[in-house]
Amino acid sequence: MVQEKNDWINKNMVLPPIQQNRPALSWELKIKKKLKTVPLCLGKFRPVVGQCCHQCTPDSLRKKLGQSSSLSFHNLLIVNETHTRYRGWLVRRVCCALFVSGCKVYPSPVSSRLERVCQSNRVREALTAEHKEPEGGDSQGQLNRLSTFLPLINTCISSGLLRFVGWVMLKMFSSIFASIQVNLNHLPPLHRASQEGSLLVYVYARQSIMDCALIPLVLFCHNLRVPYTVCPLQINSSFLRLILQKVGVILLPACAPTEKDAEMDSLYSPVMTSLVRELLHEGQAISVGVSAASGRGGQWLARITQLIKEGSFPDVSLVPVGISYDCVPQNDTQEMCESGRCRIDEWLPLQDLLLPVILNNRTDMVVGLRRMSWLLAPYYASDLNERTHPERDLSIAIILHLIFSASSCMAVMSTSLLSSLLLYRHRKGVSTSVLCRDVAWLTEELLFRNKDVGFGGSLVEVVHYSLSLLTPHLIIAAVPSRKDPFIVPCPSPAATHHLTLQAQTVTHAFILEAVGACAVSAMLREVAGTGVSSGVRSDGVEGQEVKGDLEFDVVLCQSELTERTLQLCHLLPPGFMPPCQSSQSFALDAVDSLVHCGILIMEETSRDVPVCDFLKREGTLTWTTTDDPYYSDSDCEEQDLRSYKISQPSHCPEMLFFLCSMLAGHLRALCWTTAGLDLLHTPLPEAEFVAQIHLHLCDTATKKKQHYESCSEEAAHTAVRTLIDLGVLLEEQQKGGVFLGVSPLFQLSENRLKLYRFISQYLYK
Numbered sequence: 001m002v003q004e005k006n007d008w009i010n011k012n013m014v015l016p017p018i019q020q021n022r023p024a025l026s027w028e029l030k031i032k033k034k035l036k037t038v039p040l041c042l043g044k045f046r047p048v049v050g051q052c053c054h055q056c057t058p059d060s061l062r063k064k065l066g067q068s069s070s071l072s073f074h075n076l077l078i079v080n081e082t083h084t085r086y087r088g089w090l091v092r093r094v095c096c097a098l099f100v101s102g103c104k105v106y107p108s109p110v111s112s113r114l115e116r117v118c119q120s121n122r123v124r125e126a127l128t129a130e131h132k133e134p135e136g137g138d139s140q141g142q143l144n145r146l147s148t149f150l151p152l153i154n155t156c157i158s159s160g161l162l163r164f165v166g167w168v169m170l171k172m173f174s175s176i177f178a179s180i181q182v183n184l185n186h187l188p189p190l191h192r193a194s195q196e197g198s199l200l201v202y203v204y205a206r207q208s209i210m211d212c213a214l215i216p217l218v219l220f221c222h223n224l225r226v227p228y229t230v231c232p233l234q235i236n237s238s239f240l241r242l243i244l245q246k247v248g249v250i251l252l253p254a255c256a257p258t259e260k261d262a263e264m265d266s267l268y269s270p271v272m273t274s275l276v277r278e279l280l281h282e283g284q285a286i287s288v289g290v291s292a293a294s295g296r297g298g299q300w301l302a303r304i305t306q307l308i309k310e311g312s313f314p315d316v317s318l319v320p321v322g323i324s325y326d327c328v329p330q331n332d333t334q335e336m337c338e339s340g341r342c343r344i345d346e347w348l349p350l351q352d353l354l355l356p357v358i359l360n361n362r363t364d365m366v367v368g369l370r371r372m373s374w375l376l377a378p379y380y381a382s383d384l385n386e387r388t389h390p391e392r393d394l395s396i397a398i399i400l401h402l403i404f405s406a407s408s409c410m411a412v413m414s415t416s417l418l419s420s421l422l423l424y425r426h427r428k429g430v431s432t433s434v435l436c437r438d439v440a441w442l443t444e445e446l447l448f449r450n451k452d453v454g455f456g457g458s459l460v461e462v463v464h465y466s467l468s469l470l471t472p473h474l475i476i477a478a479v480p481s482r483k484d485p486f487i488v489p490c491p492s493p494a495a496t497h498h499l500t501l502q503a504q505t506v507t508h509a510f511i512l513e514a515v516g517a518c519a520v521s522a523m524l525r526e527v528a529g530t531g532v533s534s535g536v537r538s539d540g541v542e543g544q545e546v547k548g549d550l551e552f553d554v555v556l557c558q559s560e561l562t563e564r565t566l567q568l569c570h571l572l573p574p575g576f577m578p579p580c581q582s583s584q585s586f587a588l589d590a591v592d593s594l595v596h597c598g599i600l601i602m603e604e605t606s607r608d609v610p611v612c613d614f615l616k617r618e619g620t621l622t623w624t625t626t627d628d629p630y631y632s633d634s635d636c637e638e639q640d641l642r643s644y645k646i647s648q649p650s651h652c653p654e655m656l657f658f659l660c661s662m663l664a665g666h667l668r669a670l671c672w673t674t675a676g677l678d679l680l681h682t683p684l685p686e687a688e689f690v691a692q693i694h695l696h697l698c699d700t701a702t703k704k705k706q707h708y709e710s711c712s713e714e715a716a717h718t719a720v721r722t723l724i725d726l727g728v729l730l731e732e733q734q735k736g737g738v739f740l741g742v743s744p745l746f747q748l749s750e751n752r753l754k755l756y757r758f759i760s761q762y763l764y765k
Helices: 058-062 089-093 095-102 113-118 121-129 139-145 147-153 159-176 184-196 210-221 238-245 259-264 268-281 298-310 350-360 389-409 414-424 432-448 459-473 493-502 504-509 511-530 558-569 583-596 651-662 664-679 686-704 713-726 749-760
Strands: 073-075 180-183 200-205 228-230 286-290 317-325 332-336 474-477 486-489 555-557 600-602 643-646 729-734 737-742
Touching (some): 089 095, 121 268, 147 238, 180 184, 210 228, 350 713, 350 749, 389 504, 414 432, 414 504, 583 600, 583 643, 664 749, 713 729
Antiparallel strands (some): 073 180, 555 643, 729 737
16 A cells, blocks of 8 residues: 555555665656645545445434544554553564553353253254254263264364464564555444444455454454354364364364355254354354355355344344455455345346346336345255245345445455556556556546545555556556556456456446446447437437447437346346345436436426426326325326437547446356357256356357456356356256256247347447
């Protein structure tokens, strides 16, 4: 992270070693002798991120949302004598050890936890279901059968060992990270919740194994309760397993190599649910990571939801945690916020939402949210026969909401900005001076959207530092005839995948504009294909022929634009829109966002009679009686058809295509997957099916020598899952596991072509 010495906003930030005392850059002085500063905020306060969802937690509206003016960060890796109670030259040599010895460690009693878990009704019923309950209910017999899970149940937090591991982690991270910046504005709510005795569950989006270590370390160094951390990895070393279990790490059973294998054990889920119950009864905190791509980790949130419904405890505070990396494993900004319970509306299968439109060319509004039942593993839900669909949907909604919240809390790093600009705006290369200008512009756009950033200071310093981290994935050419270097992304799969991963936080911030821009692009392509603009005009507006190159002087009907946007919303991967917001509301917000950013302008319609003059309208008003509490007298008014025009400023087309490119990778992967169904001999096991689709995507990208962002493993997995939800692929449970095959409806090439055209209409070319 970078800042100028006179920058009071980030006075507590410390420059990473790579940026201090470095030699002057040959190209730095060629850009501008007067250095510009990248703003960290607009106005006096930093953007406030991570607020409670007022839709799901109406009580949060009564809380005072006072903003803190400290605006400070704390570098966790800088520990000196000021962090201890002592002073002197000897203290400066051992200040890190003195610091961890003074950190507060909360007690973690485990004396009777094992007995309480084994005697719980849930575990006893699971043993009975397996016909392994010993006669007379022998407790020793239960322990023998649960021997695999005993080390997990006995996981505890040893104060001495925790301090030692904390010291080791601070030393280790100092050699791995340049700095770990913690936003101090988000710590006071956690201290207040801890003093009030609230039960806290920290939820983060899985990015790296470092996440499991960073969250407990940050909380430990700020005298907060260290949570019991769910670790999804299998640790083979018995000594390392023993150490981790003494500092609150809940590992997988020794006999289970993966999470899926562990969940397949009929005793694992009841034991873990009972363990979570006992931990929260003890007042302990829990840290859980959730994967947005596969939903792994969501079963832990489902267990907590189930326990609340059973009345095991009244409520739990869910704390989304945003962790941003400059470049794994490099810089990190961590933000924490409070959240609440989730609310959902009616969910529908994706095929009910889109198949009528794809196959029958139906254009009427399809209202509903896409059901993503796969986020909660079926092998976990099957052991809860009493679980109804609303309860299961509520658990999935909480998982989706927390994935969205954790992603929203992530600060945008400078490497994310550069990756987004190089991939989506300057794919063919850009000069350094233009790149610096665009970095300043994009930073302001993010701050206007209330998105926090994890950098600040001199513009040239920020760009140089980001380029130094991204150098392995870029081609930087310094031509003597040019005033500044020319930068091009490396045309390789590895480089493109890395830049795409870095740019995800920017895509998340601009998702409304990106969805709306793709819908506008689809309508413009229709105009270009028909040669007339009447197809996108509202009723009563005559079309005009489009001659030569397509101009942007077309009128887009609001209802059709909203419909196109709504259809595209259903194809988004999980984590981009909260489940508490209806898809129709999201689509309307997407269209409005294009107006706010200047891409669309409302077309003015001339009227002979003012809208407010009801008496002069033709006909009479018809008043109705209704018991609907949301009914308004204005409902009797005639709904006006609105329309939009493309803004004429020169930067508008460039901005439109920049936004369209953000979703191009996902949409292109769907198109390539649809086209590749002809090459597969189905049915195939699910893992093999995804592997062959991934191979097909890689081959397609290699032949085209571009678009490598569409051939990652995550892109293949997401595309296959979307086609399953659409009903294109059918899941069949066979003896060898789940097999995937093409449904009879889409074995017809005509229907596959319709699906391909439907998806490709949103794809910017």
